[in-house]
Structures are given as structure tokens and as C-alpha cells.
Amino acid sequence: MSSVSSSPELGAGRKKWWALGLLVLPAMLLFMMLTILFLAIPYLAADLAPSSSQTLWILDIYGFLMAGFLVLMGTVADRVGHRNLLVIGAAVFGVVSVVAALTDDPALMIVWRAVLGVAAAAQTPATLGLIFTMFTDAKERGVAIGAWAAGISAGVALGPLLSGLLLDVFSWRATFLVAVPIMALVVIGAPLLLPRHQRSEAGRLDVFSAFLLLAALLPFIYGVKSIATDGSAQVILLAIAVGVAFGAWFVIRQLRSPVPLLDVRLFGNRTVGGALGVFILSATGLGGVYLMFTQYLQLVVGLSPLKTGLAILPAALALIVVATLSPVMARKVRPGYVIATGLAVQVIGYLMLTQVGTTTGLPLIIASFIVVYPAVAPSMALTTDLVVSSAPPGKAGAAGGLSSTVNDLGISLGVAVVGSIGVARYRAEIADTLPPGLPADVDKAARDNLDGAIAGAGQLSADLSASVLRAAREAFASGFNLGAAIAAVIAAVGAILAAVALRHVPPTGSPAPAPEPDPGQGTAAAAAVAETDGSKP
Template sequence: MTDDNDDEGSPMSAANLSPESRAGRREWIGLGVLVLPSMLLFMMLTILFLAIPHMAADLAPSSTEMLWILDIYGFLMAGFLVAMGTLADRIGRRKLLVIGAAVFGVVSILAAYTDEPAMMILWRAILGIAAATQMPSTLGLIFTMFRDAKQRGIAIGVWAAGISAGVALGPLLSGILLEAFTWRATFLVAVPVMAVVVIGAPLLLPEHRDTNAGRLDLVSVLLLLATLLPFIYGIKALAKDDPLAVALLTVAVGLGFGAWFVIRQLRSDAPLLDVRLFANRTVSGALGVFILAASALGGVYLLFTQYLQLVADLSPLETGLAILPGAALLVVVSVVAPIIARRVRPGYVIAFGLAVQVIGYLMLTQVESTSGLPLLIASFIVLYPAVNPAMAFTTDLVVGSVPPEKAGAGSGLSTTANDLGISLGVALLGSIGIAAYRSEIDGTLPSGLPAEAAASAKDSMDGAVAAAGALPADLSAAVLEPARAAFTSGLNLAAIVAAVIAAAGAILAAVRLRHVPPTGSAKAGQDSDTKSDEAETV
């Protein structure tokens, strides 16, 4: 993405702004129109977590199809974010935001009334692309509307808090909707939100296009997708009975396309993704930390919500309420963390949060299938709010540590890391959970089960619940007990992996970001190390 202030000729600052240039009531109301879709688009990453058992009962997808339904949205959103940022600069950010919102609303209706797993994957894929058309415009328009540095910082903070709230509240909203309606309502909830964007954006938001925007490099877009999708397919294949060689070959193909993508960006005068920004240690450190933190949390979040419904047998509303204490504490931490960061280096605040997460993940490894609910909720209350420092500081660290003319590209990288990390976690830890489940349940089911019921129970926990519902009471209990134990083993194993990932993120934050001064320091934004990084980036 190009600089949001290119049309002004030079970066703006609080010192050279006239009072008339400061944002007024119209801009702050317009900020609500930008935060609303941002919150919803990230809510869609997690809103289906509670709907999985209900969707599985109606659509009867395989476990692999269900994983694709869950994470194809996030991967295509991440794959198209940077490309759509470039397109927004060319045709107009407000225009692309409205187009994306309209497509998202219509496709949400189509997805809500879909009865085929393959079609659901398709609609979720289109929703991911439509989400990608909106996200760069939301942040880009904030840079356009809020020229005053202090006001812009507040606006970006509100925007980032909206994204965090969307990820946190997705399952809670899903639980409320599932209690009153069906899983189809989790798609339909997007329609009124997108209607507000389509109507409100032309009334409240300015148009912005950059006449010097580079061309959209379609080859690079395809290479980025060819990197992500084979790589993730290979990870999923490792959880199935596919030959190991096929899974590893698919991963290698994705990595090969990734190398090609990087080489093309380095050789391009107008790269789709400016990979040179990774030479800045603040940028690479912050993005690496956040991808690790989001990956660990995204996968465990999925398994956590499934345990609540499938193992603990809570209703969707009860499941949402079980998540509420952790979400509420997340809000508290989001207020306290920036205050602490005024005196303590942000890298250390992030590292401490991830270290606390490790404790929460280790608590999850001790959860049992028969009496694990109190420990499960307690571990979530420990680990969930602790991710906030990594989430809250990433955008500011990235955007604040690159030259002003590359702020747009930096914000695009930050948003991509946010989205990609959650999706990677769902794919990786979800696949680990499935693999552990299938390994554990093999040979533990009672003899005499109908072949179809046995196959369904061996495929996934959703399948076991569906199969048990059609069996006599004695056989039903004999299926559910080993299935719940197997699923819990998968959760325990995924929690171990998540703990390792979070520990790696904590070490990376403490080492790679230790040079960033506290935000309240007189040296903030003028640290010599950071300045040398900026010179490297240029």
C-alpha cells in the first residue's frame, strides 16, 4: 500500500497542522463506520467456533471440510489484504470499502442458506476476499481523516480495540444467536452491519485515491495465494491418513512459491508487499511475535469452545458466558497495558504477557474429560487476556518504526499478521487436535457398532456426537465416553504446542524488541537504534 499522505506532498505532524485540520465531529462519527466493519470482519474468524456442532449436524462435512470452512476465510483475507490495499489506492478507498461491504452482505445471505459443505467453503472463501477489500480501506481512511498525530493515535487505538473485541466477542455473540435462532444467524448478523457501511460511508467518509499508486501485480497476488494454500493443505494432510510424502511435498510446494514471491518483491520497483521492511528489526520482531501469539491462541480458542459444547455439554449461551470472564479481563488489560508501557519497555510488557499465557496453556494440559470444566475456564481466564499486549502494541510498533512514506505498507503488514496468525493457529493446532483424537480413539470404541456410526465417531468429535444421537442409550454412552477422552487428549497436546509457541514469542519479544523505549520516555520515537533501522528500511 502507498502512503496515505502522498497527495499532501509531505508527512503531516501535530506541529504543522492548523486548528481547521484537526478532526471534528464528522470524522469521529465516521470512525464508527470504519470500526464497525473491522470488528465484524475479525469476529467472523471466531463466530463459527460455537456453531460447529450445529453446522456439522446439518451439513455433515468431514473433519477436513469443517477445518476448511473455518479457516479458508482467514487465509484468503490475509492473501488479498495487501493487493486490495493497492487497488484501493487506485480506484478509491471509500469506493472499494462500499463494494466490499455490499458483496459481503449478499454472500452472507447465500452462505446462511447453503446446505452443501463444498458450497459453504466457496462462500466462506468469497467472504474472505470481500473482507480483504474492506480492511485496508478502514485503516487507510483513518490516516486520511486524522491528520493530527495525537488524534490519529487515539483513532488507531479505537480501531485496534474494535478488532480485539471482535475476536473476543465472536463466540459470545454466536452463543446468543444459537440460543435464539440457528447457526445460519451467525452469517445473517453481518447483513445489517454491512448495510450501515454501504449507506453511511458515502455520507460520512471522504474519498481518497492516490494518482501515483502502482499497478496491481496480479502475478504476485497469485504467488502469495500459491504459497499459503498448498502450505496449509499440507498441514491438514498430516492430520489425515494421507501419505506422509504427499503432505510434505505439498508443504514444500508452498514454501517454493513463497521463495519465488519474495524474490519477485525484491526485484520489483513497486512490490505488492515491501519485504524490505523486514530488515527493520522492530517491524520483523513485532510481526513475528504477533504471528506466534495469535497462532497459539487461535488454535486453542477453537478447541476450547468445542470442549465446552462437545465434552462439557454446555449450551451455546452457556459456552458464550463461560468465555465472558476472560473477555472482560481482556478489556481491563487493554486499558492497563498502555499505562504500564509508559514506564516499561513494550517488548518486556509483551514478553511478560506471553509468559503468563504459557502458564495458562500448561494449565490446559491438565484438563480431563470428566471433571475438567473448572480448570478449563480458569486456564482461559489466565491465558486469554495475556495476549492483549502483543495485539495492542503491534500496529503502533510497526507503523511507528518505518519511514512516514511507508506507513501504509506497515499498517498492511500488521493487519495481515493479525489475520494470518489466527488462521494458522486454527489450521495447525486444529489439525494436531484431530490427529491426536483419531490416534487416541482408535480401538476404544465398543464392538458391534454400525459401520457408519463407527466411521463417523472415528473421524471427529462432532461425528461421535452425531453418531451417538442415533444409538440406544447404552451404546451412546459407550461411544461418547472414549470420544470425549480422545478429544481432551487432543486439547492437551495442542496446549503443549501452544505453550512452546507462546514461549518462543516471549523470548523473541524480550530479545528483538528490547531496544524500543517506553512510550512515556523522552526518547520514544527517537531511539537511535530505531532510527538506524529506518535508514536500513529506506
């Protein structure tokens, strides 16, 4: 299987390093968009007045659609060319970002965030595929992939800080518009710096499997979110059952396909399955708590967006440092133990957050998050390499696809699951503590979410407003405590899984062990998947 490049000289000189910078920029931005609305959501909610369920969909539909289409877009890149797909995705992302920034309807905002997720899915495998095309030297390729991964980590970590800066000067709409100049730079710079890369053969475009994956994810998440909106038990159970049924159909289809969209047989590899399981647990616990933490700082403590972003900055910088040091530690200590230690530290941080109340001092709150946030770094930094390097020969591409998909799903699942549990606790608590005699619209808004309570309190007398705000903030703190407790349990399970399922993996500085047997041995899937997934090693 060969590649065609119109710029073979690109591999020499400084041009390819400028090209790498061009590829890291959209990768950083696309993952920044997973968290950039965490600070902006109270202001967006004040303007658009979404329900609590719509608020969660606005936040996490982007990540779900990005994950659902990621591997499919790797196959599309083989058909249309990586550079072409990158430019198309960047153009769509830039245009839709402008449309989203001008939107005043919460339902339409969900739609536009979904389209942005698909456009993000188009760009991510294209950036990786181009890196593997340009950097043929193993050492240079390692540096390039490291820079790409660091960009992603920085994007997730610094999204709220950038949001705080933008909100301090502009409005929540600027959190969408910030993507426009970067995407314009990609559209203009790609033809100048990046090679035209088109595989001589393209993989089968299994669109149906991609929609099966979405049909499994979205009803399941809808059922979970319905818990937060007092949905009927029948609707909740039916939605979850539909999601599980489509998930089973998806798995069966992948097992029967000679060239699966996602090679689920890889979960039979104990290292791959263990590492992916650990990472999704780690990210799921963090995602929901991260969202509630940023809302707590703004809506309960009363910090401005800029001060909230600055309050998060020490933890974000610590995450980047720990992410850099984790591979170094893994050379001497088994990676499973490094990851397990990080998750155990997360448990301590989450337990600290369960003690946060409406009158807790800001230093303790910030200290708790500084314990929690950097501790996710070992799983972020080590999982992808564990997954790809431990896959059987010929299946590294499929393993990389699974790793990227899990990466996108984790934070979104946390917002959906842990966030919904926090909202449900809020609604249960405030129902018993709101003062009587409130206007119907204020009562309804306050029962829905803290944003509604703050907006409604502005219409009341000083004494009544103070009572509503006190009840709402105490209910939110209770939901935050419960979410942190759930996250602590999730992280504890992840720590045990890492210590047990990955204990056989030696330090990375040790001689490489023999590869594990191929769980899908006897089929042609391995070679086919690796060749069709041009975005992965």
C-alpha cells in the first residue's frame, strides 16, 4: 500500500516543522472546544434560557459526535486525501462557529454543536495522518507526535482559562468566534505547507456502523439525562434499553465484518482493554466534576470568568508538568502502577471536594482541584502509547482508533453521567428548601437549575431574593458533593483496574516483551484495518 505526495521535498528542512505547527493548532483547538464552554455556560444560559437537559446536551453533544465519527473519517481521509479533508473540516468548523455564535435558540445551539463535532472528527485523523506522512524518521516522528499530544492536553487544560479571558472582555459568543481565525489559517496554510496525500487504495466506507455507534450512544445518554429532568421511569428504561440494543448490534456487526469500523476484538488484548477501560473511567470522573467545579466558582463563590480561569490555571499548569513527567516515570516504574497512583491521588482530591459547601474558603477549593486535576495526567499521557504498542502486529491502526474514540468519549460521558446526577440532586434538594409564595415562573426556573434561580431572584425583593439564592446555592453544593463522591468511586475502580489489569506491562525502559496473541486471529481484519486507517501509526 503506497502513498502519493506532490511534495516529496517536504520531508527536508524547516518547512515540515512549520507544517507541524499548523497541524498542532487545530488539534489543540478541537479538544479545547470540549471544555471552553464550561465557564461560558452560565452566560449562554442567561441569554438562551435552555432547560437543564438542553444545557447538558449543548455541552457534550460535541464530544459524542466527534467520537462517533472519528474512525469513519479516517477512512474518508483515505478516499479524499488527508489534506483535502483537513481543509474541508476546517472550513465547515469556521463557518458553523460563526453561525453558532449568532444563534439565540437552545435547540439550534445543540444542532450546531453537533455539526462542529462532526467537523472536528474530520480534522483529527487528518492531522495525525499528515504527521505520519511527513515525518518518516522514527525519532522525528516521536517528537512530532509528542508535540501533537501536548497540544491536545494543553487544549483540554487551558480551554476554561481562554474562556475566562474572552468572557471578561467580550461575551459567551466569543468562545465560538475564537475558532474562526485558527480555521482560516488552516484553510490558507494547508495548501502551502502540507503535502497532498492520497492512498492508492481506500478502505470500505462503513457509514452504517458509524450511525449504529451513535444510535447506541445517544439514546443511552438521553436516558441518563432524563434522570436529571424527572423523566418517567418507563422513558428512562426504554431509552437505555434502545441504546444497549444498538450497542449490541454494533458489536456483532464489527465482529462479523472483515474490515470493521472499530475492531472490538482488540478488547480481548488485556493491555489494550485494560488501558482503554482505565482511561475512560478516569476521564468520565473528571468531566462531570470539572464542569460543576467551574460553575461553583462562578455561581456560588461569585468569581468573574477571568478570576475563575486564573483560579484553574495552577491546576492546568500542574497537569501539563505531570503529563510531561509521566513517561519519564514509566521508564523506571510499571506504567500500570504510575496510572494507578494518579487515580488514587484523584480519589483523595474528590473526597476533599465532597466537603465543599457554600461557605468553604476559596483556598481549600482550589487546593482540592490542584490535587484532582494533575492526577489525571498519567492516564492521559500513557494510555495511547500502551494501547498502540501492545496491539498485535497489523492492528496498531485499529488500536489507535479505539484510543482516540475513548479519549473523546470520556469527558463527554462525565458531563452526561456525573453532571446529570448532580442536577438530579440539585432538583431534589431545592424542592424542599425554596421559600413559599414565589411567582410561578421564578419557582419553575429555580427548580430547573442554578442559572435559572439566579435569573429569577433578580425579579424579587431583597429578602426573598436572598432566600432563593441561599437555597439554590446550597442545593448546587449538595449536587457537587454527590458528583465528587461518584467521581471518587469511579477513580477508585480505575485505580484498581490499572494496578491489576496492567501490572504485567514492564517499565518502558525495559526490553520489549513478546506481543500478545491476536484475539482476532484467523481473519484478515488486522491488516485491512491498519491499512484503511491512514490516521494512525
